[in-house]
Amino acid sequence: MNIPPELIRIMQQSDHIAVLTGAGTSAESGVPTFRDAQTGLWAQYNPMELATPEAFARNPQLVWDWYAWRRELVAQSAPNAGHYALAAIASHAAKFTLITQNVDGLHQQAGSENVIELHGSIRRIKCSHDNDIVTEWGEQPRCPRCGSWLRPDVVWFGEDLPIDGLEAAWQAAKSCQLFLIIGTSGVVQPAATLPRIAAEHGATTVEINLEDTPLSRFMDFTLRGASGSVLDELKTAVYA
Numbered sequence: 001m002n003i004p005p006e007l008i009r010i011m012q013q014s015d016h017i018a019v020l021t022g023a024g025t026s027a028e029s030g031v032p033t034f035r036d037a038q039t040g041l042w043a044q045y046n047p048m049e050l051a052t053p054e055a056f057a058r059n060p061q062l063v064w065d066w067y068a069w070r071r072e073l074v075a076q077s078a079p080n081a082g083h084y085a086l087a088a089i090a091s092h093a094a095k096f097t098l099i100t101q102n103v104d105g106l107h108q109q110a111g112s113e114n115v116i117e118l119h120g121s122i123r124r125i126k127c128s129h130d131n132d133i134v135t136e137w138g139e140q141p142r143c144p145r146c147g148s149w150l151r152p153d154v155v156w157f158g159e160d161l162p163i164d165g166l167e168a169a170w171q172a173a174k175s176c177q178l179f180l181i182i183g184t185s186g187v188v189q190p191a192a193t194l195p196r197i198a199a200e201h202g203a204t205t206v207e208i209n210l211e212d213t214p215l216s217r218f219m220d221f222t223l224r225g226a227s228g229s230v231l232d233e234l235k236t237a238v239y240a
Helices: 005-013 023-027 040-044 053-058 060-075 081-092 163-175 191-200 227-239
Strands: 016-021 095-100 120-127 150-154 178-182 204-209 221-224
Touching (some): 005 227, 016 081, 023 227, 191 204
Parallel strands (some): 016 095, 178 204
């Protein structure tokens, strides 16, 4: 892929680069998407009926087992070239904000810091009563302090996004000069609004994806291809 010279110039001159990543960013690492993870024993379940507070209230053990299985899938994955390219870009940029819809923690594993996790992290476990992070428990997934069920530190359907993370994402969209949206469908709100906000505040917007999304027609640049290879080429073109 030939990176547009104008995009190279804009990226080199941008004091603040903001990035939003979605499931496509981790696809090359073998992390299955939310629905693709429904295989084997779990094929009989609708993920929309497992990732809710109501499902947890009905059958916390079932929900725990499903997420434990998904954590194992994530644990077997490793960052790809795209994750590493973003960490490298951050090291060159005067200011860099990485916002992700992913819950796999691969950005941090690749060296990215201060990642805004809009949907939480499947790698963290918290008490369902007081939301405190828990790192050890006994035979049952119960909070060692209060005995409440443990749950993944992710945002379920019907739950609010973390207010601090959402506010930080809004501010980044409003203040950046360049906004990259990578590997996301562009339909999940409120994240899908961020590139529009960035554009309204004068930022150049770039979409990196395998195919068109509802956001494509609003983008200043669209780079088609797997995010790992595109990001690696973009990093090389800008900072070589």
